[in-house]
Amino acid sequence: MFQIDPLSRMPVYEQIITQAEQLVAREILKPGDPLPSVRSLSITLGINPNTIQKAYSELDRRELTVSVAGKGCFVRKDISSFLFGLRTRQMARFEETVRQMISFGIPLSVVENSLHKLYANKEEA
Amino acid sequence: MFQIDPLSRMPVYEQIITQAEQLVAREILKPGDPLPSVRSLSITLGINPNTIQKAYSELDRRELTVSVAGKGCFVRKDISSFLFGLRTRQMARFEETVRQMISFGIPLSVVENSLHKLYANKEEA
DNA sequence: TTAAGTGTATTAGTTGTAATAGTACACATC
DNA sequence: GATGTGTACTATTACAACTAATACACTTAA
Structure with a gap:
């Protein structure tokens, strides 16, 4: 486990x-x-x-x-508060990562491509 | 600086x-x-x-x-090698972040929305 | 040549965090 | 009462980050 x-x-x-x-x-x-x-x-x-x-x-x-x-x-019986916090934290991490991509001059198309590829194979994760 | x-x-x-x-x-x-x-x-x-x-x-x-x-x-006069390495490392970080989003059950649409919003405001970064 | 400013190297010591080790206490269950 | 649970505490070890002090080799310009 x-x-x-x-x-x-x-x-x-x-x-x-x-x-x-x-x-x-x-x-x-x-x-x-x-x-x-x-x-x-x-x-x-x-x-x-x-x-x-x-x-x-x-x-x-x-x-x-x-x-x-x-x-x-x-x-906990009620994990809604936790799940909200978890997603919030993860979205913040994501945004920070994307800001770095932008500051490094990585084109949106490249990022989108990677994103879609990962979500397409989400079963594997 | x-x-x-x-x-x-x-x-x-x-x-x-x-x-x-x-x-x-x-x-x-x-x-x-x-x-x-x-x-x-x-x-x-x-x-x-x-x-x-x-x-x-x-x-x-x-x-x-x-x-x-x-x-x-x-x-360095020639920073192409560095820039390539930089982008490679950042893409790896990005992919790891996205894998976490997937494992946390965050929908693709939400991620896409955030991504496009950030790139639309790229001047601010 | 000399002085000042560069990067580099080495050794030692301090600090903070992670992790271990051992012990003890309070509570729930059977 | 025995067992298994979470909790608390202190001490210790290990390691990384950082500091401190010193020394060396090189470049530049007065």
């Missing part, structure tokens, strides 16, 4: 955050579903429990999950 | 690299033009000379500049 690339520059806890967000966005994880427990996931991935906890805390803060002592960490 | 945001998560030397690339891409810096000297820029920005040197070394490596001991650091 979760996979860590130790060679990536992205911190492990960020990798977990990103993957959890994607699992929910792709509806593999649905509202009410439990995430692996802090300890079990730490064993599965071979990393320290504190690192998992750091990721889960951030997921709580982003209103994707609710963690309850003694029970576990669950995807 | 260069401005550093100390609050940014981006390392100072990367900020310098990015800004130099943009200055050349926007033709504010042209082939043959000198960059500020390591020492003068370090004083202007209030940072250590070594940090500037690290940025300039990377710019040399990316074939944007040529540094000559005793003379200075200059934009």
Whole structure:
């Protein structure tokens, strides 16, 4: 369910955050579903429990999950607020990327071409 | 000519690299033009000379500049190789961003809309 | 020739973040 | 009561970014 690339520059806890967000966005994880427990996931991935906890805390803060002592960490029943925030953040990233393309003089036609090609093959993603 | 945001998560030397690339891409810096000297820029920005040197070394490596001991650091006469690499790297970044949009379920129409709006206002960038 | 200004190299030390390690506490469930 | 859950805390290690200080080689111009 979760996979860590130790060679990536992205911190492990960020990798977990990103993957959890994607699992929910792709509806593999649905509202009410439990995430692996802090300890079990730490064993599965071979990393320290504190690192998992750091990721889960951030997921709580982003209103994707609710963690309850003694029970576990669950995807929120209402994730509309999270999904809105996720899309907003991603659109901001996209706009920043496009502004760079413009400042680098990359023509719109080239960008459009790439965009359509990627969306055409969206099954593969 | 260069401005550093100390609050940014981006390392100072990367900020310098990015800004130099943009200055050349926007033709504010042209082939043959000198960059500020390591020492003068370090004083202007209030940072250590070594940090500037690290940025300039990377710019040399990316074939944007040529540094000559005793003379200075200059934009290469032939920057075609650099510009090609720059566009290639930026396209890769763009594709990664779009893949995330897809995995987050953001519709193509929304992305297209944003893209065209940004390119329509390209003067402002 | 000399002085000043260039890039370059080396070594050392400081700072901040990521991650680990170990322990302890509070809560829920059976 | 035992087990499994999230949470909290401190200490430690590892690494990258950055600073600091110094030295060297080269170019230019007085």
